Amino acid sequence: MSRVAVQYAEPQSDEAAHLLTTWRERALAVEAAVARAVIGQAAAIRLVNTAVFARGHVLMQGDVGVGKTTLLRAFAHVLGGRYGRVEGTVDLMPNDLLYHAYITAEGRPAVEPGPLTAEGEELAIFFFNEINRARPQVHALMLRVMAERSVMAFNREIRLPWLQVFADRNRVEREETFEIAQAARDRFMMEVTIESPGDDATRLALAFDPRFHDVDALIGELPAGLAPPAELPAIAALVQREIQASPALQSYVLRLWQASARPQDFGVQLDDVDVDTLVLAGASPRGMSLLLRAARVAAWLDGRNHVRPEDVHDVFTPCIAHRLCLTPVHELRRHELMAPLMQAILEQVATP
Numbered sequence: 001m002s003r004v005a006v007q008y009a010e011p012q013s014d015e016a017a018h019l020l021t022t023w024r025e026r027a028l029a030v031e032a033a034v035a036r037a038v039i040g041q042a043a044a045i046r047l048v049n050t051a052v053f054a055r056g057h058v059l060m061q062g063d064v065g066v067g068k069t070t071l072l073r074a075f076a077h078v079l080g081g082r083y084g085r086v087e088g089t090v091d092l093m094p095n096d097l098l099y100h101a102y103i104t105a106e107g108r109p110a111v112e113p114g115p116l117t118a119e120g121e122e123l124a125i126f127f128f129n130e131i132n133r134a135r136p137q138v139h140a141l142m143l144r145v146m147a148e149r150s151v152m153a154f155n156r157e158i159r160l161p162w163l164q165v166f167a168d169r170n171r172v173e174r175e176e177t178f179e180i181a182q183a184a185r186d187r188f189m190m191e192v193t194i195e196s197p198g199d200d201a202t203r204l205a206l207a208f209d210p211r212f213h214d215v216d217a218l219i220g221e222l223p224a225g226l227a228p229p230a231e232l233p234a235i236a237a238l239v240q241r242e243i244q245a246s247p248a249l250q251s252y253v254l255r256l257w258q259a260s261a262r263p264q265d266f267g268v269q270l271d272d273v274d275v276d277t278l279v280l281a282g283a284s285p286r287g288m289s290l291l292l293r294a295a296r297v298a299a300w301l302d303g304r305n306h307v308r309p310e311d312v313h314d315v316f317t318p319c320i321a322h323r324l325c326l327t328p329v330h331e332l333r334r335h336e337l338m339a340p341l342m343q344a345i346l347e348q349v350a351t352p
Helices: 003-009 014-037 042-054 068-079 094-098 136-148 200-208 215-220 229-242 247-261 285-301 309-323 334-348
Strands: 057-062 082-087 099-103 109-113 123-129 150-153 156-159 164-169 188-194 279-281
Touching: 014 042, 014 068, 014 229, 014 285, 042 057, 042 068, 042 164, 042 188, 042 229, 042 285, 042 309, 068 082, 068 123, 068 215, 094 099, 094 136, 136 150, 136 164, 188 285, 188 309, 229 285, 247 279, 247 285, 247 309, 247 334, 285 309, 309 334
Parallel strands: 057 164, 057 188, 082 123, 123 164
Antiparallel strands: 099 109, 150 156
């Protein structure tokens, strides 16, 4: 029997099972609390909650005013951590994230911490709005912060052990924007799309209910400190150790990995697309690792100690679609091609 199979057969200890049950209740309470402030976005809230407990960064996309910032502020408040934010602009430079230099009223130069360093090690959620408006130099700084959860500033290393980065990419306006490099995109566990609510009841509530007109008051009404960020790394590691993946599930994920690079080998077909020339590079090893981390959390949130194919399906597109490199002739159609490609891969790869 393989080492993986032996791990899968090991039962949970009573202490581990108790911790997982207790923290699952907390995680679901976080989700329910955020849903009180951000209505009509249950799927996006579940994905962000999954990323929080899988300790992954999230790239968000959506139109203006659909609630991205409110959602992240609500998570920061309910979890209990500190929140930072910066707006991407064409003239933003890396140092603007680290410190702010100005002249005091007395005419003396002064320097204060920037949005990435102001909260020190307490920073839990950092929101980079319209990251593709910032220059590649800024992306490079964020790449290190996301990879190492640390940054050099004021001649010392500032550790950010609880940090999760949430970035928004403007998908409408293309002027004065800089496409995020593949290396930077691959650091994000997920790309989550937030759409404007489509049902009339939710739209009426958002338009006419005064409760949703004052975001500060709305978030202030939510319970705070339900899952302190300082405790999240330990429980996230416990979830990864205790939620198991069977050998059959592992083989299935390997086939999905292969299909991400060579969909034509699995019979994937798309209308008006030569699938043989579609994909330049499939998912990276990091991407597949993050996919399984998210799938384990999805299984845990669903009350199970093992991963099912449905858990992989729930997070496959958010975790994998933004990682694939398409050939140049197809890259310009990425927005319309990725959803049907992901769906076709899930349909064509045999499920155990």
